[in-house]
Amino acid sequence: MSNVPNELKYISSHEWIRQEDDGTVTIGITDHAQELLGDVVYVELPDVDTDVATEDEIAVVESVKAASDIYAPLSGTIIAINEALEDAPETVNSSPYDDGWMFKMKPSEPSELDNLLDAEAYTNEIDE
Amino acid sequence: MGKQTSLFECHQQAGAKIVDFGGWDMPLNYGSQIEEHHSVRQDAGMFDVSHMTIVEVTGDDAKSYLRFLLANDVDKLKVSGKALYSGMLNENGGVIDDLIVYYIDETNYRVVVNASTREKDLAWMAQQAENFSVSIAENNGYAMIAVQGPNAIEKTNSVLSDTQKAAVEGLGVFVAADTEGYFIARTGYTGEDGYEIMVPVAEAASFWNKLVEAGVAPCGLGARDTLRLEAGMNLYGNDMDENVSPLEANMGWTISWQPEERDFIGKQALLDQKQAGVKNKLVGLVLEGKGVIRAHMKVIAEGVGEGETTSGTMSPTLKKSIGMARIPKEAGEQVMLEIRGKLVPAKVVKPCFVRKGEALV
Structure with a gap:
């Protein structure tokens, strides 16, 4: 069973979104996605x-196996990327929610945050 | 649900991720395919290849039949157990399949063909047998396990009986020993030393488990693909098929032109191609920029023309992306690859990237 942390938000294409205290968001791919x-x-x-x-x-x-696109879950500006993944892409498998984060954004439309899935809704999607 | 080999339960118990492969439920990996890949390069790994088809060709005309059926010449085989790799071509010189044929004696040959091509191979072989006194019969009595890696032979020998051990002692490369119901061949599809072993179906699971206890790592189809690609070995359906000539698939070495009087299916087409000039070649590529080579990417040889990748991956041994591509014969050492809309430089090399654990590029 995949790990779906409660404190994160999700989109159905298997990206997770963490809202930081400073109003920025951090994005990566879910445990389920890395398993797939x-x-x-x-x-x-x-x-x-x-x-x-x-x-x-x-x-x-x-x-x-294949290449997969990662989608922007929100509109905004990319403010940081996880450069460590260049030399250690396997971190995405070993630590999808922590060291395997991909990029940080400053959202331009904070209202879009309401469109994201919570852990329960995402879990339902991947159980189907 | 697809067909299952006699080792299916072993795979399930080991937590394999099962995928469909040519109608068979086969293990893709048992966790990490990269770790499995390294097991084979550095120690010993094994693959269930029972889905491959064993065909027994027997009868008075077995030899003359195979000399007509195959582009390589089984007349080269004189020692019982000796193997030969060959293409089986159609009249146009396209590759129906690539296979291994073992010589037992002048009236007995054992042929191993790909799983995904089983039906059409058997149909073609039967059709071509009409004018020969020969019987073509599938042999379902065996499971097949490929044990590969620098320690594969030593670890396998440790689970063989004394009689079997004696039978494989000093076994030559591309030779098989038929011993106590096991058919043990020093062949493989990884670029490492090792065996491909036909095991009686009833003993397959226990033999597999003995190999696990001896420290041989179960490996899935994922690792099998990255290993064969590093070794520069063609995959049927990717690197060649019925519409591709062996002359454009780096298989020229498998065509036996001598003796001239031997006719084989596809020979005239190949001679015509040579006369007209072979247009393309199958080469190896090493990506010099960022990204991963995959099959069906456009390859641009500046001033010469275009081609296409046939296979590609991130090489776990080289930590670079490698691939194979069919490109114009005149292309030089440098090409550009179109990867997701961007042009990325790649070096053209002989399609053999890793052998016996050593990087060759």
Whole structure:
């Protein structure tokens, strides 16, 4: 059974979103997603300072099997990326919610946060 | 649910992730396919390859039949147990399948073909047998386990009986020993030393478990693919198929042109291709920029033309992305790959990246 932390928000394409105290958000892929992907071998992240809109394809995770797009869960600006993933992409498998985070954003439309799934709703989606 | 091999329960108990492969429920991995890959490069790993099809070709004309059926020449085989790799071609010179044929004696040959091509292979073999005194029969009595890696032979020998051990002592490369119902061949699909073992179905699970106890790591199809690709070995359906000539699939070495008087299916088409000039070649690629090579990416050889990747992965041994591509014959050492809309440089190499644990590129 996949780990779906209660304190995070989710979108159905298997990204998780953590709201930080300073109003920014941190984004990665869920435990369920990394299980589906298998060993991650390469992560391509967006450039810092890029403005993105909800549902833009902004990153790519490549596993031994295939490439998967990562979508922006919110509109806003990329303010940081996890550069450690370049040399250690397998961190996405070993620590999807902590060391395996992918990028941080400053949301431009905070109201979009209401559209995100909570842990229960996401769990229901992946159980189907 | 697909077909299951006699080792299916072993896979389930080991927590394998099961996927469909050519109608068979097969293990993709048992956790991490990268760790499985390293087991084979550094120690010993094993694969259930029981889904592959064993075909017994027997009869007075067995030899003349196979000399007509296959592009390689079974007349090279003189020692019982000796194996030969060959393409089985259609009249146009396209590859129906690649296979291994073992010589037992002049009237007995054992052929191992791919799982995904089983039906069409058997149909083709039967069709071509019409004018020969030969019987073509599938043998379902065996499971097949490939044990591969620098310690594969030693670890396997430790679970064999004394008689079996004596039978495989000093076994040559590409030779099999038929001993106490086991058919043990020094062959493989990983670029490492090891065996491919046909085991009586009833003993398959217990033999598998003995190998586990001897320290051989179960490996799935995922690792099998990255290992064969590092070794530069073709995968049927990816790197060649019925519409591809062996001359454009790095299989020229498997075509036996001598003796000239031997006719084989596809020969005239291959001669015509050579006459007209072979247009493409299958090469290895090492990605020099970021990303991962996958099958069906566009390859651009500047000033020459375009081609396409046929296989690709991130090499666990080299920690670089490698692949195979069919590109114009005149292409040089440097090409560009179109990866997700971006052009990324790649180096063209001989398609053999890793052998016996050593990087070759």
